[in-house]
Amino acid sequence: MTAAPSSVPAVAGGAPKPAHKPARGPWLKIVAMRLGLLVLFLGLWQVASLGAPAFVLPGPARVWEAWSALVASPGFWRDLGLTFQRVLAGFALATVVGVAFGLLLGASETLGRFFEPLLTVINTVSSSIWAIFALIWFGLSDWTTIFVVFMTAMPLILTTVWQGSKTVNADYVELARAFRMSRAQILAKIYLPTILPLFFASARLAFGFGARVSLVAETLGASSGVGYRLRQAADLVQTDQVFAWTLTLVALMLALEFLVLKPLETRLFRWKKRAEID
Amino acid sequence: MAAAVRAQSVSKWFPLRDGESLHVLQGVDIEVEERSVAAIVGASGCGKSTLLNIIAGLIPPDRGEVFLNGVPSKSFTEWRSLTYMFQDDRLLPWRTAAQNVAFGLEAAGAPRAERRERVAETLALVGLADFAEAYPHELSGGMRSRVALARSLVTRPSILLMDEPFSKLDPSIRSQMHDEVLRVAGLMGMTIVFVTHDVEEAVVLADTVVTLKPRPGRVQETHVINLPHPRDPLSAEVAERARLLRRSLQS
Ligand SMILES: Nc1ncnc2c1ncn2[C@@H]1O[C@H](COP(=O)(O)OP(=O)(O)OP(=O)(O)O)[C@@H](O)[C@H]1O
Numbered sequence A: 001m002t003a004a005p006s007s008v009p010a011v012a013g014g015a016p017k018p019a020h021k022p023a024r025g026p027w028l029k030i031v032a033m034r035l036g037l038l039v040l041f042l043g044l045w046q047v048a049s050l051g052a053p054a055f056v057l058p059g060p061a062r063v064w065e066a067w068s069a070l071v072a073s074p075g076f077w078r079d080l081g082l083t084f085q086r087v088l089a090g091f092a093l094a095t096v097v098g099v100a101f102g103l104l105l106g107a108s109e110t111l112g113r114f115f116e117p118l119l120t121v122i123n124t125v126s127s128s129i130w131a132i133f134a135l136i137w138f139g140l141s142d143w144t145t146i147f148v149v150f151m152t153a154m155p156l157i158l159t160t161v162w163q164g165s166k167t168v169n170a171d172y173v174e175l176a177r178a179f180r181m182s183r184a185q186i187l188a189k190i191y192l193p194t195i196l197p198l199f200f201a202s203a204r205l206a207f208g209f210g211a212r213v214s215l216v217a218e219t220l221g222a223s224s225g226v227g228y229r230l231r232q233a234a235d236l237v238q239t240d241q242v243f244a245w246t247l248t249l250v251a252l253m254l255a256l257e258f259l260v261l262k263p264l265e266t267r268l269f270r271w272k273k274r275a276e277i278d
Numbered sequence B: 001m002a003a004a005v006r007a008q009s010v011s012k013w014f015p016l017r018d019g020e021s022l023h024v025l026q027g028v029d030i031e032v033e034e035r036s037v038a039a040i041v042g043a044s045g046c047g048k049s050t051l052l053n054i055i056a057g058l059i060p061p062d063r064g065e066v067f068l069n070g071v072p073s074k075s076f077t078e079w080r081s082l083t084y085m086f087q088d089d090r091l092l093p094w095r096t097a098a099q100n101v102a103f104g105l106e107a108a109g110a111p112r113a114e115r116r117e118r119v120a121e122t123l124a125l126v127g128l129a130d131f132a133e134a135y136p137h138e139l140s141g142g143m144r145s146r147v148a149l150a151r152s153l154v155t156r157p158s159i160l161l162m163d164e165p166f167s168k169l170d171p172s173i174r175s176q177m178h179d180e181v182l183r184v185a186g187l188m189g190m191t192i193v194f195v196t197h198d199v200e201e202a203v204v205l206a207d208t209v210v211t212l213k214p215r216p217g218r219v220q221e222t223h224v225i226n227l228p229h230p231r232d233p234l235s236a237e238v239a240e241r242a243r244l245l246r247r248s249l250q251s
């Protein structure tokens, strides 16, 4: 049976089979719902701002004005760029160290057992405490923020890679050994692809945490960057500035998620068989 | 003629959790001539996979020695000329069919262009040219076995070890695969050692069939099958040889 004769009615039993391609209806509905939520939010914000002084809660129009002015101001891109650089540097260091040590601890049970408590300790220390230490050690410099981002993101990545390398399928390693692959090849061709989905999830989390604590670090230990500007605005009770920066950061994180991470994830994990429960 | 694979009084024990050990192989002697096909048959758990793992150099024997092309396997260096098809297909789920086949060549570090050509050639050889870009979960069981076979053939080995490679295929595809393997083996001048449960499969493919007795696994008999190829699995001669083998296994 290869081709159904065209005389057979497409619809049997009265109900059409659900189409497997993405349907248009629900998609439009979702857009409408998102827009509705946005309108509702703006409306409530507007109403609330009418009953409060501008330094407590500025209205949407005022924040929009402040944001337009902020984006046009010469320092905006510099501050944004500085913060982004610090987050990226801390995150990159955390990735290198986390992946390297995660693989090492995963590969050696003795090392793993030896270092396990240390990791627990690092994980229990709050990011704010790292920020204070960083301030003492590095003073007002880029390294304060980089260090705090690093200390927040690194244990997360390390733990995931470590745990992930324990889930590597021994049969695949045996296969690679049967083909006489070197240790480095086994790491690159069996371990890394196994760990990649877990790593991706934890890196995304680590980057988010890192980006958030970077602001805390900058309010304490920097004389530039978004965190520093936020603190300045707070000191001067420029609430609309605080809102404008917040808006910028939210927009950036959304853009990162939908323009970089989601497409990357889809591309990297094309091979995965999707579990469907419905 | 020289033996491509020779196992000499190979014994193996596996340590068990309670400090005891399991005696899996006892003084196994096997000799497989160059360019011939040998089958190993025996009950489940009698140590067939363990024997292949020892021949492939994946686990060491506790006693005895294995010679490959006349060289003791400890000092054997031409591992690229020996490949091993495992009992399960072991396709890497994150690689396409073509990339899985290429895995066989990557250890050797062949140049990319040559690799691509060899992979395409080998996929065509097993009739999967159109599925090069499919991921394992998109392939049927038979297709997956053929990808695994292609991965074993892509290095052009002189010795091919196969552990029940076709047990999961339905009979018509299985006999198609038998023809394929014999054709390719003749083409490349390969020596094949394969394990099977299926005595008919052993008779159709092999020049010699070794039967193993279980607990501990040891050689019971070596049968020489000198029927001309191609062998019809439904012919009277094949049925007669299979009957003899079966009787030898049951005694
Ligand atoms: N790594 C191991 N550690 C301990 N025992 C093992 C190990 N591998 C195999 N065994 C045991 O050795 C015996 C032989 O196993 P083997 O896999 O070689 O059998 P087999 O003949 O290939 O069986 P089958 O036909 O079912 O594949 C079995 O009893 C098995 O439980």
Ligand SMILES: [Mg+2]
Residues within 6 Å of the ligand: B048, B049, B050, B087, B163
């Ligand atoms: Mg087995």
